[in-house]
Amino acid sequence: MSLFMRNISWLVYILLLASVLPGCSIDQVHSTADHTDFSLDKNDLETYGLAFITPSTVTGQEEDKQTLAFAFANAMQENRPDIRLVTLPETISAINIADLTEDYKRMYVDYRDTGVFKRELLKKVGETTGTRYLAQLKLSDFSQNSKSRFNLFGLRLLQTKEANIRLFFQIWDSDDGTIAWEGTEEMSYSWDTGSEKPVTFRTIVEKTAQNLISLLP
Numbered sequence: 001m002s003l004f005m006r007n008i009s010w011l012v013y014i015l016l017l018a019s020v021l022p023g024c025s026i027d028q029v030h031s032t033a034d035h036t037d038f039s040l041d042k043n044d045l046e047t048y049g050l051a052f053i054t055p056s057t058v059t060g061q062e063e064d065k066q067t068l069a070f071a072f073a074n075a076m077q078e079n080r081p082d083i084r085l086v087t088l089p090e091t092i093s094a095i096n097i098a099d100l101t102e103d104y105k106r107m108y109v110d111y112r113d114t115g116v117f118k119r120e121l122l123k124k125v126g127e128t129t130g131t132r133y134l135a136q137l138k139l140s141d142f143s144q145n146s147k148s149r150f151n152l153f154g155l156r157l158l159q160t161k162e163a164n165i166r167l168f169f170q171i172w173d174s175d176d177g178t179i180a181w182e183g184t185e186e187m188s189y190s191w192d193t194g195s196e197k198p199v200t201f202r203t204i205v206e207k208t209a210q211n212l213i214s215l216l217p
Contacts, residue, residue, distance in 0.1 A: 126174025
């Protein structure tokens with residue numbers, strides 16, 4: 001075979017490979033999830049309801065609060081439809097209608113400084129949302145990166161897309177101001193692909209949420 005024909009063959013092979021790889025991916029998930037059940041009994045969430053309150057995040061991730069709560073609540077609705085759930089937008093709307101915005105803000109200032117939600121403020125939020133239990137999420141870490149895995153003649157055909165997250169999930173009892181349940185998970189999610197599409201924040205949050213939700217009574 002002539003040099004010209006060999007080059008043509010390689011070019012065809014590269015074009016075929018480039019057209020196939022974007023549709024292929026190999027998911028790799030490494031996670032560690034742990035939890036402690038302090039006082040949450042079976043059927044408590046179904047009976048008394050669960051309302052999401054505003055998540056807290058590390059500096060630089062403040063814009064992800066809404067997405068975090070949305071993705072987690074969506075996973076909760078899909079995996080535990082038996083739980084009477086109040087989403088974050090519904091909680092915030094109820095707080096605003098009840099003219100409790102200053103109390104709600106003060107509750108978070110106290111939490112930021114002490115790690116504690118005051119009982120009387122929790123009770124107000126619980127009564128306003130019509131639920132006993134309040135779900136609070138804390139995003140401790142999130143990162144994304146991409147690295148080349150396979151290059152041919154300067155053409156990047158295969159990449160590893162990766163995202164890492166560390167998430168803390170607490171359920172507070174608004175009746176007595178105690179933590180009824182808490183769980184934490186660290187997850188590394190990656191895939192080898194020819195696509196430019198990254199591992200999105202919502203994707204890894206939903207996968208983390210599914211694991212934590214599976215631990216609930």
